[in-house]
Amino acid sequence: MPPSPTGRRLRIGIGGMAIESSQFCPHRSTYDDFRITREHALLDRYTWARPDGDLAELVEWVPLVHAVAVPGGPVERAAYDRIKDELTARIRESGPLDGVVYDIHGAMSVVGLADAEADLTDAVRAATGPGTLISAAMDLHGNVSRRFAERLDLLTAHRLAPHEDAWETRERAARKLVGRLVLGKGRPHRAWVQVPVLLPGEKTSTRLEPAKSLYGRLASVEALDGVVDAALWVGYAWADEERCRAAVVVTADDPELAVAQAESLARAYWDARRDFVFVGPTGDADGCIARAVGSPARPFLLSDSGDNPTAGGAGDLGYMLGRLLANEELASGRVTALHPGITDPKAVAVCFDAGVGAEVTLRVGGHFSAGTGPHAEPYELTGTVTALEDAAGPASGGPRGNPAYDGGGRTAAVTRGGVTVVLTERRKPFHTRADFGALDPLGYDLVVVKIGYLEPELHAMAADWLLALTPGGVDQDLLRLGHHKVLRPLYPFDDEGFEEPDLTPVVL
Template sequence: MTSPTGRRLRIGIGGMSIESSQFCPHRATYDDFRVTRKSALLDRYTWTRPDDGLTERVEWVPLVHAVSLPGGPVERATYDRIKTELTGLIRESGPLDGLVYDIHGAMSVVGLVDAEADLTEAVRAATGPDTLISAAMDLHGNVSRRFAEPLDLLTAHRLAPHEDAWETRERAARKLVERLVSGRGRPHRAWVQVPVLLPGEKTSTRLEPAASLYGRLASVEALDGVVDAAVWVGYAWADEERCRAAVVVTADDPELAVDRARSLAQEYWDVRRDFVFVGPTGDADECIARAVGSTARPFLISDSGDNPTAGGVGDLAYMLGRLLAHEELASGRVTALHPGITDPPAVAACFAAGVGAEVTLRVGGQVSAGTGPHAEPYELTGTVTALEGAAVPGSGAPRGNPAYDDGGRTAAVTRGGVTVVLTERRKPFHTRADFGTLDPREFDLVVVKIGYLEPELHEMAADWLLALTPGGVDQDLLRLGHHKVARPLYPFDDEGFEDPDLTPVLL
């Protein structure tokens, strides 16, 4: 089966993806992005392979895709460089029937408002009006009308944690091909924003009400005349008018699209006060005390305010200081592993000293110092207990989460019962492989810079707590200082907040 004209469809693939906290002092540069082109870009997806039925109908045209670990806003020169390459390749590729647009939705760029809208307008100008564009997005993205208008199809993850991230991209591709093969042209998109802005740790689909809300999407999509249904919770750590929840229902039947979008938006509004944190919470000292006093091992604690996979810097030593302030941990009677403080000079000092050497370091604050008392370096004297990375002869340790950068070299330093892992580059610790030769299951406590636990950590944890720590992705939104979001907006406004007009707009 091919296009209505009998030829194979020409569909481009490209995009730019990062989650950017505007409360984070980090700035993303070109070196922070993993840029993929040509055959390597096709290899990124399973549905572009020769044995996939889609490829019989489609000539895939790889453009460029750039993805970065979340962080602060993108430097303008970096954004312009990637945008120029993407739009230039679109123009050079010749006429495209479609474009699979692989983005995040929560990118901020220095000097721009609504960066994804700016990029999407440029992409649409490059493709021309006849190309159908299908966007695959993170549910933590923002969907302004300006952004959605140039798109023909847009969908988002339906699970948080995002165990369906690759499934979402495949859905965007297959829906696009189906649309082009059918010859039905552009569908209607019913778009509505909901004046609610919550952190991801309060909207996990592991719990109600998000489980039921997102669970409805497949049944809406299955209705005759509906193409897709998606709900975005928005991105809580940016400060722009677009930051809020949104619903888009895509359909051939405009009345049905409006009706289902209104229903989903109303449900979101009605349950706004029912969203709760995905796990028990407390401040740093409360969580440490409860973990030390528990018999559950390993006991995991999320250092949520400095989570690099939500947009935190990952260089705060705040939790390290709180761990060593606890007598049981400082004495070594209880052990803790705290991975992921980014500090290249400290790593270099550890490599120079060698395993077994005693070192005195000022840990953390390489980027964040000066942004508050929680961001100051911590003076640590301890023993180098592990070195890993390319510069270690014979090191066969796993090199990190393949979704992000490998973190470069890492160094473990132990003081009392606390072992801290220092990294050269910003790095998440989501899987067993990310820990290298250190086995987190051998420690009483594991304190990770993360929000809700990713699947492998969730399975590993005998128990866990979400520590409401300070940082660029502080869970307490009211203390961050938003002042550009459109008001009224829950939870910034609650009492006396009249029910909003949730009538969808047909795009």
């Protein structure tokens, strides 16, 4: 890559704020839920920003601040304002910046705001001034309103779900930005269009058609002469805001080419809206448990999808535990199941006080959700403490490329009949073998995880699996959640008699 037009190293800041927030989840995300990274530790997150990286001679990377949290409920306004204020202050204090790599998610909800990412981006743009190029790296489950997109110069998103390309996406956003600055090209055109479709991520996995082909097109569009980037967002289904819907942005130096390609992608997504299916076979909790118990496949994995903390669920519902112990084969111990991880710090404390081998009676679950519905009440469990572990340090390094995930604090395993439930002190995913700690998931007939589609290590572990359509803050059945602020008409909330939408992109 040639030197910059000015003959000096480019100054590019890195920062952002990332969380996925379900507005149907009773949990509230506080400042303490975020992992805040600053100074050299921030640059160390990105291989291309390290001193030995191949861009070091071209770029002086300026660490701003980055905040990332495990998905959950809406962010408390005070926490959001505190992080926004630090980010914008650091931008102003850093001196003139040629560019900013803006590392965000796109599905953050903040109490009292209708479009949190647009509000944050307004503040970032005000701090940088109009001459700084901002390049956003996003999750494909984010939302892209016009107000948000107008403040950006470049924006791209993951092309895989599960997000095995999360770090690749961040690098693409950085390298595209450096390329524009080195060549002195400035701000490209962005053809933006929203598509009136809102689907859960478990129906839009790129492992399956039609998402596989739709996302597979993006690289070929990007390769066209004059195109800088092509991105497709499915939107975030568990927030209730006008911006929640699919979107396409094609970034190019040729505005007519950008419009044509964006409209083609948007039309293809709209035409395929009824073809999207769940990433695996589904059923209600009892039906899935019965099928798993009766199957010879071991281990048989079940997704407790409605309470998935990595999509924004509370992760504290004892509903699935109750359904497991309602099955006679599991209750008797003739079949075994491992069910991590219900967030319940009080129950964990009781187990640690009692010690391994002690019998305990607990009211499991409902730490955040008690009183919010018939499925959210604690489950009364009498069982034996079979394992205790303090996993305060990093575990898997973060599913979906998210460095906010850690060991979840202390965990306690309690066994009743054939069912062993893992209780966690903090909200925690179980996505990799390391996340299970000393417990061996391969030693159980069933493994029931609070997740949607299986992350790669779980997918490889499963002899078979089912997606249980369970209740919770990220219920896969969107129609029973009660959206009332999304912009209608919107598929699948509206279907019959739905007029063909205007999918003409706007050039920003």
